Amino acid sequence: xxxxxxxxxxxxxxxxxxxxxxxxxxxxxxxxxxxxxxxxxxxxxxxxxxxxxxxxxxxxxxxxxxxxxxxxxxxxxxxxxxxxxxxxxxxxxxxxxxxxxxxxxxxxxxxxxxxxxxxxxxxxxxxxxxxxxxxxxxxxxxxxxxxxxxxxxxxxxxxxxxxxxxxxxxxxxxxxxxxxxxxxxxxxxxxxxxxxxxxxxxxxxxxxxxxxx
Numbered sequence: 001x002x003x004x005x006x007x008x009x010x011x012x013x014x015x016x017x018x019x020x021x022x023x024x025x026x027x028x029x030x031x032x033x034x035x036x037x038x039x040x041x042x043x044x045x046x047x048x049x050x051x052x053x054x055x056x057x058x059x060x061x062x063x064x065x066x067x068x069x070x071x072x073x074x075x076x077x078x079x080x081x082x083x084x085x086x087x088x089x090x091x092x093x094x095x096x097x098x099x100x101x102x103x104x105x106x107x108x109x110x111x112x113x114x115x116x117x118x119x120x121x122x123x124x125x126x127x128x129x130x131x132x133x134x135x136x137x138x139x140x141x142x143x144x145x146x147x148x149x150x151x152x153x154x155x156x157x158x159x160x161x162x163x164x165x166x167x168x169x170x171x172x173x174x175x176x177x178x179x180x181x182x183x184x185x186x187x188x189x190x191x192x193x194x195x196x197x198x199x200x201x202x203x204x205x206x207x208x209x210x211x212x213x
Contacts, residue, residue, distance in 0.1 A: 006045070008136070009063040009071050010102070010157050012147075012194070016057050035201045038063070043070020044203060050100065050196035053165065060102050060196050062159060068139070096208070097131050097161025099168050100198050107152030107189025116187045117156075120180035124160060127177075129167030133160035152189045168195065 020031035038044050045064035052058040065071040124130050135158035149155065162168035171177065185191060199209040
């Protein structure tokens with residue numbers, strides 16, 4: 001039975017040098033058409049997206065849905081978000097924080113994970129610059145898994161929001177965080193971290209993004 005609780009759909013895509021922020025370009029028009037369609041989809045709440053700071057061709061999406069069933073209904077529909085994104089890729093291919101980080105933990109060892117993840121989460125929680133976080137398990141099967149990472153086993157994703165890139169980098173570079181994250185690797189087969197600056201599109205059609213003055 002599908003969960004009646006809210007879920008977040010997370011996607012990683014590569015846009016290979018396209019300037020999707022510019023609506024005057026073909027890819028920019030397609031990109032923004034995605035959001036125009038999304039806000040009218042039943043169950044959609046908001047979407048946050050941003051480029052990875054380390055690799056600007058990598059984009060992380062986080063789409064809020066009222067329930068897992070809404071997400072499933074959307075993914076099974078034709079001519080919506082998925083097809084638009086796939087079309088864009090074919091041609092070159094914590095939402096309100098000033099800076100965010102998405103951490104993917106692949107191939108989770110369920111016996112070791114609970115005790116090893118707690119010190120890492122606690123270390124992040126104690127940071128004055130961490131504005132909040134949420135995390136959860138990826139439901140299988142995934143719609144698209146070109147990386148084949150889900151073949152490693154259970155995946156857990158954590159999204160956290162920070163006051164700024166500088167405070168994130170400083171706090172996450174402290175030994176208490178670094179050591180806890182290193183220890184956590186014993187409970188997973190692979191981990192990926194994507195520092196990002198999210199844009200947020202609300203159901204009202206309004207888009208919010210951060211910029212430094």
